[in-house]
Amino acid sequence: MRALIDLLRESRHTVVFTGAGVSTLSGIPDFRGEQGIYRRVDGDLVFDLGVFLRDPGIFYTHGRDLVYGAADHAPSIVHTECARLEAAGKVAGVITQNIDMLHQRAGSRTVVELHGSPARHSCLGCDRRYDFAWARERVARGEIPRCAGCGGVVKPDITFFGELLPDGALERAGDLAAAADLLLVLGSSLVVQPAASIPLITCRCGGRLVIVNHGATPLDRYADLRYDDLASVFARVAAEV
Ligand code: NAD
DSSP, rough: HHHHHHHHOOOOEEEEEOOTTTHHHTTOSSSSSOGGGTTTTTTHTTBBBHHHHHHHHHHHHHHHHHTGGGSSSSOOOOHHHHHHHHHTTTEEEEEEEESHHHHHHHHHEEEEEEEEEEEEETTTTTEEEEHHHHHHHHHHHOOOOBBBBOOOEEEEEEOOBBBBBTTTTHOOOOOOOHHEEEEEEEOOOOOSSSSSGGGHEEEEEEEEOEOOOOOOTGGGOOOOOEEEEEEHHHHHHHHHH
């Protein structure tokens, strides 16, 4: 791990790219890991836009734990270290696929949420906006959140399969990745596109790539360094960077 510590110390513009694996340390299951959600639930169905439009109850039944339950979990060492390194001027920003808002709760300021955020909800009928707490309260009561104005179904502003990424998110992530001299991929299977191709931007621009993930990813052959376990890597980062 000496090589990673050296790379981090030398870097002038480190960017962190995170997936659901960083939040397993907070007790939130990932999708495709050993205890992943896909072993219990068909995530492709729960997060599919067409399914949501036909029957929003499927999302809200499973979302009670998967999305709104995240508020009961605390940031992990990975989240807090990313925030500490940003405050110290070492990390330029976090690009995340996660929808649990734990990077912001840990104190990270530059966070690109590639797959949107449940911090905001929108009425599908009249576009009226609602916040996380408003929706969470209704979902906890077993309700499908409905607009107080028009009665339409309210949807979280997270990116479902079949939707475009939020306006500008891909561009902001691409700019961060292009400027990075070091990009850390943390806890992602790197199979959800277009997010999964962002680390390649850093490689093409001459930056280094480090992947920390249980199990192989399609970008392993581009990685300068590869580690398996986030907890042990970040224990060293916390102690030595
Ligand atoms: P993924 O589930 O496909 O991959 C997570 C990877 O992290 C797996 O390969 C797993 O083995 C690895 N991992 C888990 N714990 C680890 C640890 N302690 N150390 C090292 N590796 C570990 O998730 P993904 O790549 O982020 O893509 C799937 C989609 O899942 C994203 O779009 C995201 O929106 C969504 N998602 C988000 C959350 C969340 O916000 N917390 C949770 C589940 C799914």
